[in-house]
Amino acid sequence: MDKNLIGKIKITGKIICKTGLHIGASKENVEIGTIDSPVVRDPITREPYIPGSSIKGxxxxxxxxxxxxxxxxxxxxxxxxxxxxxxxVYIHVCDDAEKAIKCPICRLFGSTGKDGGKNFPARLIVRDANLTKESIEKLNNIDTGLQYTEWKFENAIDRVTSSANPRQLERVPRGAEFEFEIIYNVEDEETLQEDIDNLSLAIELLKLDALGGHGSRGYGKVEINFEEIVSIPINDLKTGKAEFPKFTDFSNTADIIKVFSQSGA
Ligand SMILES: [Zn+2]
Structure with a gap:
């Protein structure tokens, strides 16, 4: 399937942790004798971050x-x-690109083909969210024996044997702030309104849910504050235009998408 690119909508802002956040690193990266369940960190700076794949998933x-x-x-x-x-873990994935382009989920988040069906690349790009400069400074000063994080004991009960299984979880403390960036690729006008409405809905639902692990224990409550939503038509990029329409939230999606219609360009 040939994909057409009409423009980009760039959404930036901050993810603010309202409760401790635990996004686990893979077990292979854990050093022996350290915390049971560490958070994912940048391998060079050692700063915790939120993988784009976690937000998108x-x-x-x-x-x-x-x-x-x-x-x-x-x-x-x-x-x-x-x-x-x-x-x-069941997720919905369309088996073919022809179906995916008609599907509000796969259009935004992508699908991998099955039984000879073609892949449909996601229209959404969700970047890794890194700690803000202020949060790096603030968290560097907390004295927990860990860099930028706290640890917490959780007592999990084994469902089969009923025995207690205490373990140490590392988490990013409440108040930490991350920079987020989401890019939406505008590929056609017909599905643009529905896609943007669903993107906005997914972000609202995320605020009412939890990021990372142990959400039911209270972890991972986040506030999401938009900095700006910028509508960037490809034709304007080609002509070197530097100023694009900017919005502060999704309250008026008709204005956000107006610039991409032939009559509005
Ligand atoms: Zn689908």
Missing amino acids: KMRSLLEKALAIQLGILGSNNRRNIGTKNNP
Whole structure:
């Protein structure tokens, strides 16, 4: 499928941790004798960050739930297991690009083809969110024995044996702030309004849910503050135009997308 690019919508802002945040690093990177469950960090600066894939994955699953009945993707209907047999994780993925372009979930978040079907690359790019300069300075001064983070004991109960399984979890403390950036690729006018409405809905749902692990224990509550939403038509980029329409939130999506229509260009 040939993809057309009409423009970009760039959304920037801050993710503010309202409660401790735990986004786990893979076990392979853990040194022996350290904390049980560490957070993911930049390998060079050692600063914790929020991987774009974590933000995008959470937004996808929340939007999927919100549109499940509308799209007929309840249960294992039209969904794929990306987990294991014992720990299944079902997500909706269209099997072919022709279906994906008509699907509000796959259009935004992408799909991988199955049984000979073609991939549909995501229209959304979600960048890794790094700590703000202020937060780096602030967190560098906390004295917890860890760099930029705190640790917390959690007592998990083994569901089979009922035995207590205390473990140490590392988390980014409440108040930490991260810079976020999301790019939406404008590929056609027909689906633009629906995509932007769904993107806005996914961000709102994220505020009412949790990022990272242990959300049900209170971890990962975030506030998301927009800095700006910029509408950038490709034709204006080609002519070297430097100023683009800017908005402070999604309250008027009609204005955000107006610049991409032929009559409004
Ligand atoms: Zn789909």
